[in-house]
Structures are given as C-alpha cells and as structure tokens.
Amino acid sequence: MGAAVFFGCAGIAFGPALALVLLTVAAEPLRVIVLVAGAFFWLVSLLLASLIWFVSVHLSDREDAKLQYGLLVFGAAVSVLLQEVFRFAYFKLLKKADEGLATISEDGRSPISLRQMAYVSGLSFGIISGVFSVINILADSIGPGIVGIHGDSPYYFITSAFLTMALVLLHTFWGVIFFDACEKRRYWCLGLVVASHLLTSGLTFLNPWYEASLVPIFIITLCTGLWAFVTAGGSFHNVLKCFSCKQEDDSRVMMYSALQVPFED
Secondary structure: OHHHHHHHHHHHHHHHHHHHHHHHOOOOHHHHHHHHHHHHHHHHHHHHHHHHHHHHHHOOOOOOHHHHHHHHHHHHHHHHHHHHHHHHHHHHHHHHHHHHHHHHOOOOOOOOOHHHHHHHHHHHHHHHHHHHHHHHHHHHHOOOOOOOOOOOOOOHHHHHHHHHHHHHHHHHHHHHHHHHHHHHOOHHHHHHHHHHHHHHHHHHHHOOOHHHHHHHHHHHHHHHHHHHHHHOOOOHHHHHHHHHOOOOOOOOOOOOOOOOOOOOO
C-alpha cells in the first residue's frame, strides 16, 4: 500500500512536469542548461530565506506559540519575495546571455528565444520548488503507519501531491508572465505575479482545511495559465488548429534570384 501511495502521489505531483521536460526541454542542450541554472537560482533564494527564518527563530522566544507561528508566516513571505528577486536576477542574466548568443551567431539571432528561456526557467523554479515541498511527504508515504488513524484527514498525501502539481505549473506560468513584464516594463504585471505568489503561499496555511486551500489555488492556476497562454502569443484560433491537426496550404510565391553561379569547366 505504501509503494502504491508513493508512486501515485509522485506521478500526480511531477507527472506534468516530467512530460514537459521530456517533450520540450530534454532534446535541446541550451534549454537543459537554462533548466539547471534556474534550479540553482531558486536554491540560493531558499538558502537565504532559511537563514533569515533560522536567525529570527533563535532570537525570539521559542515558548511563545503565536510568535513562532507569526515567524513561520513571515519566513514564507520572505521566501516568496526572495524567489521573485532571484527570478528577476535570472532574467537579467539570461538577457545578457541572449545578447551574447545573438552576437556570435552567424545570422545575428539567438538560437533560443527569450520566451523559451522564460518558460524553461519557470519550469525549473517549479520543479525544484515542488521537490523540496513534497520530498519528505513522499518519504513518509512509504510507511510504516496509516494517515488518518487518529482522526486526521486521510487525504493528506494526495492533497499534498495536487498542491505540488499546482505549484509546479504556477511557477512555469509565472516565469512566462514575469519575463514578458520585465521585457515590456509592465510593472503592474510584476506586482500581480508577486501578489498571486504570496496569496498562493498564504492559502497553504489554511491546511488541513483542504477545501479552502486546494480549490482557490487551482482556480489561481487556471487563471494564471490562461494569462501566460495569452502572454506567450496564444489564441483560441491556434488551439483549434492544434486539435484539428490540419496544415494550411502555403499560397506564397517563392522568388528566385536571376543571378546564378556559373558552372565550372
């Protein structure tokens, strides 16, 4: 039973992310590099947030339960803000890298677009964030023990898996929106990304009241996904073309130059 719960929850949490990596990232070396580097940036932000929370806890009264809960909320907010700061730093780094790749390329264009880097960096933030949020839960799911035997919710593992899946997707969507907002200097979009990230993190404190946390988080995920889809240039017409699997006829006329290379004798 423990193995079934482990593999089932792991599949729910990381199945979509694994599919995205295999289908859109693994075959491109530059995308793999962006993916790994993005995970490193997120880890640095987590390290700094952990240090701030650790110091604040040790400087406070550990016997005060309300104070410790407040410090936990404070640590979560600091972690969210640091993640967004490092997302911006990663954007600046990738922007410089994009300009450098365009300079050394033969046609003057970078082999990977900024939108592709935004998508991959968001996916990397989501995957590493999901791993750190659910790895201990998956380890406990193997056993021994039964969740809910003392009156607690028996849906703890599967709810955590769905929350992790939503978090991975949200980071991917946030990455696309954030990079586009930085590129076009749309500061209100940056504010909405940070606010939705703070809201999502705050909703997790409602657990184990899962109806109050899981449903709003998935609504935020759906709305953010639609926003990222439009930001990336998607449209309803493109979706219909994708599902119809029809290829449009190319009615363009190709012009050839009258100049020809003379044949060698």
